[in-house]
Amino acid sequence: MHDLVFDIAVCTMTAWVLAVAAQAIGQPVILAYLIGGFAIGPAGLKLVSSQESIATISELGLIFLLFMIGLEIDLRKIIRSGRVIVVAAVAQIAGCCVLGILFFRFMGLPIGGGHWDALYLGVAVALSSTVIIVKVLYDKRELDTLPGRVTLGVLVLQDLFVILFLAIQPSLNDLRAEVLVVSVLRVGVLVASALLISRFVLPVLFFRIARLPELVLVGALAWCLANGQLAEELHLSREMGALVAGVSLSTFPYALDVAAKVTSLRDFFVTLFFVGVGMTIPVPSADVLAFAGAIVAFVIASRAITVIPTLYVLRQGLRASMLPAINLAQLSEFSLVLLQIGVAAGHVGGIAKTATSISFVALAALSTFAMGRSDAIVRGSIAVLKRLGARDLDGSAPEEVAHTGHGARIMLLGFFRTASSLVAELEARQSAFLNDVAVVDFNPVVHRGLTERGIKVAYGDISQPETLIHAGVRNAEVLICTVPDFLLKGVTNERLVRQLRTLNPTAKILAPAELMSDVDALYEAGADYVTVSRLTEAKHLCEILEAIEDDLLSSKRDVLTSSLEGRREVLA
Structure with missing residues (x-):
């Protein structure tokens, strides 16, 4: 022992x-x-x-x-x-x-x-x-x-x-x-x-x-x-x-x-x-x-x-x-x-x-x-496979790149939860903007889900300038970056905004910021408006605290539950 x-x-x-x-x-x-x-x-x-x-x-x-x-x-x-x-x-x-x-x-x-x-x-x-x-x-x-x-x-x-x-x-x-x-x-x-x-x-x-x-x-x-x-x-x-x-x-x-x-x-x-x-x-x-x-x-x-x-x-x-x-x-x-x-x-x-x-x-x-x-x-592997003749979901092969220039007025670059909620909100409001929206993303679930809803979508990697060009960003009036930096691969929102501004000097560019220091950097890169979701969430939490103080939390919850009924998001 x-x-x-x-x-x-x-x-x-x-x-x-x-x-x-x-x-x-x-x-x-x-x-x-x-x-x-x-x-x-x-x-x-x-x-x-x-x-x-x-x-x-x-x-x-x-x-x-x-x-x-x-x-x-x-x-x-x-x-x-x-x-x-x-x-x-x-x-x-x-x-x-x-x-x-x-x-x-x-x-x-x-x-x-x-x-x-x-x-x-x-x-x-x-x-x-x-x-x-x-x-x-x-x-x-x-x-x-x-x-x-x-x-x-x-x-x-x-x-x-x-x-x-x-x-x-x-x-x-x-x-x-x-x-x-x-x-x-x-x-x-x-x-x-x-x-x-x-x-x-x-x-x-x-x-x-x-x-x-x-x-x-x-x-x-x-x-x-x-x-x-x-x-x-x-x-x-x-x-x-x-x-x-x-x-x-x-x-x-x-x-x-x-x-x-x-x-x-x-x-x-x-x-x-x-x-x-x-x-x-x-x-x-x-x-x-x-x-x-x-x-x-x-x-x-x-x-x-x-x-x-x-x-x-x-x-x-x-x-x-x-x-x-x-x-x-x-x-x-x-x-x-x-x-x-x-x-x-x-x-x-x-x-x-x-x-x-x-x-x-x-x-x-x-x-x-x-x-x-x-x-x-x-x-690197995708580039090699395409040169060997492999096709991706965009249909592109080595000498046949899909030119998907939608000419959409509003383009969502990347598609994660914020973009999913935005599309669902436009659908709920039956907004005319929905007909003007196109999405660029390389998630096959997103590609399939948006196609089934009749929303224009291009399969591609937004970190690549060629993808942005083929997707038609030069013709867009509004370009919305929707993916936070920690999920982006091969690019940051600051670099993406700079690329977009170079490709389309006149479009209105919206981009997200995670840190307060990112806001000024994105404006300097060429963004027209920077969203800071933590501030919006903080305001909402303040309203919840006030509702608790006024004994109105249950009514607030009912409002939220009602707004979620029948809501179908691509990324639920």
Whole structure:
């Protein structure tokens, strides 16, 4: 016991020091945990060498990691996923799995006879890192963009796929129809029991202890471990039970509260798990490094092969087809989890797990770099693809650029929430201005939605002067920039206003400002009027405060509710 406490202390201190360093250089902390585990493990400084301690640390971390992953799987989002997301996810997951199994079989890895390296690796390379993707997209404020939503939708369905794989994983060595049926029945019993208890029993218990945070935490952990033990009794894995325990609580009335209270403990055990994985990595040989390099190359190529053509066929445009492929081009934390489970079950050899761990580290670094520069990568790639004859939603090919000069009086450059509300407001007022409006944007959802409403729209990137010229900005009387700086790619509103003023010296140009210092800069660039939405919102909030003071809040709410009835926005 003394050795285990000492080992956990060493793991925690090492992880913390290296995680601080990783944050300073902009790398995922998971990389720090893996490197820290390698450094203090048997292949490194040998500060932790007890195989029993390493196994205990890894198993505890794995159980709680899967519990938290389950808590974050929103079944309602899976049910509500749109056709584009579902088709893209199925193509990516199934395509990468099949290609992966074929690729690893070609490399000589076994599949069958008690050895399932090619199958586990095929599944592992189909999964992408939720932690890395969400963090980078959040920092870039791209979670709510179309490529961001597609990426997150694929991640959610990947989680569902893993649950299905874990259901059959214990029976891989005896894959007969009756065995599979029994396995499915066991999973059904586990899932049904968990859902029924979380639906009818846990709400009552948690309601009674809701005011005692420590009991909420202990109750959540007790549920996780109890479900894990139930899975063990059903000849499934404790990890599967922990995952189902989390999923069963994801729609629980107290799910947010439980997740908030378990998060700190989750972070601790996640740290232990990845440090534990790092400790199991031996010093890589040349063969292992070559194997890891092959995995890295396969993951990048397979994302491009399965994601880009699928979204392109679904008419999402070149840009929205390529960005999710870049976003998804890494391995998931779950990939390491699967290989760990496979090794524990005797299904996978150590070389596969070691190579996967090294690939995870390499892809995490490469993916973080690529996602940070995805806009430049996509612009360059689109130019090459068009020279090769590819057509975008604007119908343009290398020598056939679409001249969409609408001659519209009013042009909306970019289309986000403000522009969506403006169009809806003009529709509600039945304004004659609506006939004079044209939009330029590269979001395929916007292009389709506006076309269905009979509003002129040109598909294109407003940061490119050629797009502005072909869209007809030289003939417009009013040019409205509608996208805030933090969402613009390759340009700022100040630079855009300067371009517009050069192209059309006489038009009235309206532009948004986020900071007070931006207002003067936009006027100097040539804007005729600058909108500062924070001021309008502040005035509205003052009116709400006055309504509260006069006990008129309900009437204000009724007015708002009435104004929203029947309102159909392109970006709802």
